[in-house]
Amino acid sequence: MEQQGQQVGSFITGSSMPTQDEKTWGMLSHLSGLLLAFIGPLIIWQTKGKESAWVERQAIEALNFQITVGIAFVASFILTFVLIGACLMPLVGLAALVLSIIGGIKANNGEAYRYPATIRLIK
Numbered sequence: 242m243e244q245q246g247q248q249v250g251s252f253i254t255g256s257s258m259p260t261q262d263e264k265t266w267g268m269l270s271h272l273s274g275l276l277l278a279f280i281g282p283l284i285i286w287q288t289k290g291k292e293s294a295w296v297e298r299q300a301i302e303a304l305n306f307q308i309t310v311g312i313a314f315v316a317s318f319i320l321t322f323v324l325i326g327a328c329l330m331p332l333v334g335l336a337a338l339v340l341s342i343i344g345g346i347k348a349n350n351g352e353a354y355r356y357p358a359t360i361r362l363i364k
Contacts, residue, residue, distance in 0.1 A: 259295045259351050267299035267348030275341050279307040299348050301363050306344075306356040308363075310337045 259267065266289045273281025282303035290297030313333045320326030340356055347354040 259293070263293045263295050264349050264351050266293070266296045268345045270296065270300040270303045271341050271344035271348055271354070274303050274307040274310075275338065279304055279311065282307055295353070298353060299344075302353075302355055302359075303341075303344060305361045305363055306337075306340065306359045309356075309358070309360045312360070 266285060270282045270285040270289075273285065277284075282300045286297060286300035286304055290300050310333060314330065317326040317329040317333055320329060344354040344356065
């Protein structure tokens, strides 16, 4: 199991550091979730993930996080009927925003990022 900040997989160049292109796609996989929910990371995983193991790991991590956020939003919506969800929805949205930005920054720096409290359905 990899730790936060460790490098993952083999890279295009065979070096231990991702290329700038890999960093950019890794960053986009995290940030695309802000606008496209799980669709952005899914598209990047299916296209650019085939070219780079590092991009694939970042896109899968972002995809798992966006799926978890979706589940949390559905649970919050259901809980709005007992008024708890009205407080939870903004918190889930804020956490998704902040953690996606942190993931994007880490990926742009060439660091593998793992989201906390994420259901990892896709391995």
